Amino acid sequence: MKQIKMIGALVIMCISGQVLLFGHAHAQGNKILVFSKTAGFHHGSIKQGVAAIQQLGSEHGVVVDTTIDAAKFTDANLKQYAAVIFLSTTGDVLDDAQQQAFERYIQAGNGYVGIHAAADCEYDWPWYGKLSGAYFAGHPAPQEAVLDVVDKDFPATRGLPSKWKRLDEWYRFRQFSREVNVLINLDENSYDPAEQGMGNPHPISWYQAYDGGRAFYTGLGHTEESFSEPLFLQHLWGGIVYAMGL
Numbered sequence: 001m002k003q004i005k006m007i008g009a010l011v012i013m014c015i016s017g018q019v020l021l022f023g024h025a026h027a028q029g030n031k032i033l034v035f036s037k038t039a040g041f042h043h044g045s046i047k048q049g050v051a052a053i054q055q056l057g058s059e060h061g062v063v064v065d066t067t068i069d070a071a072k073f074t075d076a077n078l079k080q081y082a083a084v085i086f087l088s089t090t091g092d093v094l095d096d097a098q099q100q101a102f103e104r105y106i107q108a109g110n111g112y113v114g115i116h117a118a119a120d121c122e123y124d125w126p127w128y129g130k131l132s133g134a135y136f137a138g139h140p141a142p143q144e145a146v147l148d149v150v151d152k153d154f155p156a157t158r159g160l161p162s163k164w165k166r167l168d169e170w171y172r173f174r175q176f177s178r179e180v181n182v183l184i185n186l187d188e189n190s191y192d193p194a195e196q197g198m199g200n201p202h203p204i205s206w207y208q209a210y211d212g213g214r215a216f217y218t219g220l221g222h223t224e225e226s227f228s229e230p231l232f233l234q235h236l237w238g239g240i241v242y243a244m245g246l
Contacts, residue, residue: 031063033081037070039091043117045224049087052227056237073098083111083243086118099125106213111243116221131210133180133217134173140194142169146187155238157183160231169222172198180206207242216243
């Protein structure tokens with residue numbers, strides 16, 4: 001009987017040790033990087049976006065680092081983050097070595113979040129285009145439109161209305177990947193696309209497992225006001241949580 005109790009105690013200790021180990025590993029991964037370098041158009045809402053993500057991180061116990069310095073994209077530096085957020089990055093923002101480091105980072109099982117102009121970025125890097133899920137092709141003037149939330153069983157869309165009316169700058173995309181899981185479509189009948197639109201359905205937010213890691217993209221977030229809008233922040237944080245693997 002004593003031997004059985006001792007074996008039982010050892011099993012409990014081993015399980016407890018595993019829980020502590022996993023908990024420690026989880027805590028180490030509780031850190032994200034916001035990258036907002038621009039080599040093209042610079043969105044005025046980047047400042048509000050950085051502040052909003054910092055506040056969300058503070059509320060949820062996640063450390064948020066921010067940078068516009070592409071030199072931070074090294075194996076040694078990136079490995080401390082569970083996800084990297086490209087906040088309205090534009091143009092060619094990473095050199096070849098930095099791109100390769102980021103590819104290895106995703107391949108190691110980490111996460112990417114693209115916000116708005118992150119799709120207007122790195123057109124000569126096909127791997128990135130597949131990671132983000134599409135490239136920017138154009139947009140009309142900012143205006144109100146209706147969003148159709150087609151998948152509500154995902155952290156970025158839980159609690160959102162099925163028909164979500166809001167004002168933003170509505171991107172259309174090219175080289176759209178059919179491998180992504182669409183979360184939200186833009187109803188092209190609800191606004192004036194000015195130029196030729198994508199037609200319905202017109203995806204505007206999605207996620208995917210990609211090259212060993214996780215990727216979430218939202219085309220929302222052009223306006224400064226977006227980053228004080230509760231439903232948008234709920235949407236954004238849910239995407240970040242997914243990318244972090246939480």
